[in-house]
Amino acid sequence: MADTMHFSLVSPERSLASMQVTEVLIPGAEGDLTAMPQHSPTITTLRPGVLRATGPEGVVEYVVTGGFAEISTDGVTVLAERAMARNDVSQDDFDSMVQEAAEAHGKARETFQNQPGPVDDAAKLLADMVAMGTHIGMSTKQSSL
Structure with missing residues (x-):
């Protein structure tokens, strides 16, 4: 091996x-x-x-x-x-990634009303993004997340 x-x-x-x-x-x-x-x-x-x-x-x-x-x-x-x-990820980079995921979640909620699959997928993406930030020592600036 x-x-x-x-x-x-x-x-x-x-x-x-x-x-x-x-x-x-x-x-x-x-x-x-x-x-x-x-x-x-x-x-x-x-x-x-x-x-x-x-x-x-x-x-x-x-x-x-x-x-x-x-x-x-x-x-x-x-x-x-x-x-x-x-080591190259800054707070601004992280904020941008979270913002993109939050916007995707908002768009999914508008587009797929009463269709939990796509909305749940977008919510999981946002939650995974926030969890990744916590893992690398970043925090979200958005209180609504």
Whole structure:
């Protein structure tokens, strides 16, 4: 069994990571999972959260807001809707992400009246965004959340 695997993280703006790692903690929509070398092939959707890659040089963390992760026996490829190195996330960045999620929730409530599915999905996205912020030491400035 190999000691490391290849990990790559790509957002629409750029490639954020391409490195050898021993494990990747993925914030999956159905729950967190850890991919390690020789992992069974899997594809999962992402929820807002912190993605953690551990390699020979240490741990690197990224904030992701959604997307997909493809796990193969050779490695992990993450295609994120939005991704930033955790250390680069400012309070303004976090506020912007929460505001976008709050607006999506408001729009879903207007558009899908009496249809709980889409409204519940938007509410979960907003709650996951707020929880991610708490995890990285940020707080929302909006008292209505």
